[in-house]
Amino acid sequence: MNARRRTPLWCRGRLLLLVVALPLCGGRCARVPPPPPPEPDGERAFRHLEAQVEFGARVPGSAAMLRCREYLLRELARHTDHVRVQSFSMLDPYGPDSLHLANLMAHFHPDRAARVLLAAHxxxxxxxxxxxxxxxxxxxxxxxxxxxxxxxLLEVAEALARWDPGIGVDIVFFDGEDYGASGDLDFYLLGSRYFASTMGSYRPRAVLVLDMVGDRNLRIPMEGYSLMRSPDLVRLVFSVADSLQAPGFVAAPGDTVYDDHIPFLERGIQAVDLIDFDYPPWHTRGDLPQECSAASLESVTRVVLHVLWRLGAATGP
Ligand SMILES: [Zn+2]
Structure with a gap:
């Protein structure tokens, strides 16, 4: 191809037509892609991690849980006017009383039909x-x-308050994910199961669940159930991580983990569980902030923001 080749006449005519036609569209013919996301602040995210632990263990029904719930609702309300609590109760399988639980929800651009659900317990x-x-x-x-x-996800909410990814986003904090006794699978995922069973016609295009993403030795592989049931979304997440050279993301198959993405996969919704299950203090008294790092939280937050950006750019007006 010769760079000095003259543009053929027919082609120049089309260019002219395009120039004339553009103002007639009133600027609505082509969709302006959303701007890139802001840089997350891992230190700020880490302070949210420490603040939750300082309340004490957030066991359903405990005073620490109630205090933490108030804190999270207050934080979410700083970023959106659309914050809701989804309360529900059930008989406590391990005690004589009722168990009172609540999912916390924050909506960004609630008017949009195309949505992404981001969740954590x-x-x-x-x-x-x-x-x-x-x-x-x-x-x-x-x-x-x-x-x-x-x-x-609080750091994601911070970004969403000042940045529009071009798609609606719902952030949900699930209650009762980790309530079940070992092997008693019916009493895990209480909040996500309740949410999914009551969501009616709500069909997010993608669900990203974040669980155990703070390990200072972060290693997030492609979780097994996500890979089996939502391979395209898994590939999107890990290609974004690769393009960002995000520390901790490893594009290799990992364990299958029974987590809050399961109720969505069961309904045929694309869902990915971002989880580092290789964490020695798991389910011990040693699961403390010193085992976690701001850098890990920042890496995961950045990937989530860029996945939103990609999903938003792929969404029609
Ligand atoms: Zn757990």
Missing amino acids: YDSRPRADRDSGAAAELPVPGANDGASGVAA
Whole structure:
């Protein structure tokens, strides 16, 4: 191809037509792609992780859980006017009383039909059953298992308050994810199961679940159920991570994990669980902030923001 080749006459005519036609569209013919997301602040996210742990273990029904719930609602309300609580109750499978639970929801651009759901669980496990002796009867502090995903999503909310990814976004903090006794799968995922069973015609284009994303030795592979049931979304997430050279993301198949993405996969909705399941203090009293890092939270938050950007850019007007 010769760079000095003259543009053929017919082609110049089309260019002219295009120039004339553009103003007639009133600027609505072509959709302006959303601007790139802002840079997340891992240190700010880490302070949200520490704040949750300082309330004490967020066991459903505990005073620490109620205090943490108020804190999270206050934080979400700083970023959007559309914050809701979805309360529900059930008989406690491990005690004589009712269990009162609540999912916390924040909506960005609630008028848009095309939506993405971002979720994390904010409860912590009532028993550290990977510890031995008396410690096994005490609750898990849940710095990584619970607080980390919430902390990263609060940082996402911070970005969404000033940046429009071009698609509607719902952030949900699920209650009761980690309530079940070991092997008692019916009593895990309480909040996400309730949410999914009551969501009616709501069909997010993608669900991203963040769980155990704060490990200071971060290694997030492609979780097994996500890869089986939502391979395209998994590929999108890991191609974004690769393009960002995001620390901690490993584009290789990982374990299958029973987590809050399952109720959505069961309904045929594309869902990915971002989880680092290789975490020695898992379900022990040692799941503390010093096992986590701001850099890990920042890496995950950046990937989530860029996935939103890609999904927004692919969405029609
Ligand atoms: Zn757990």
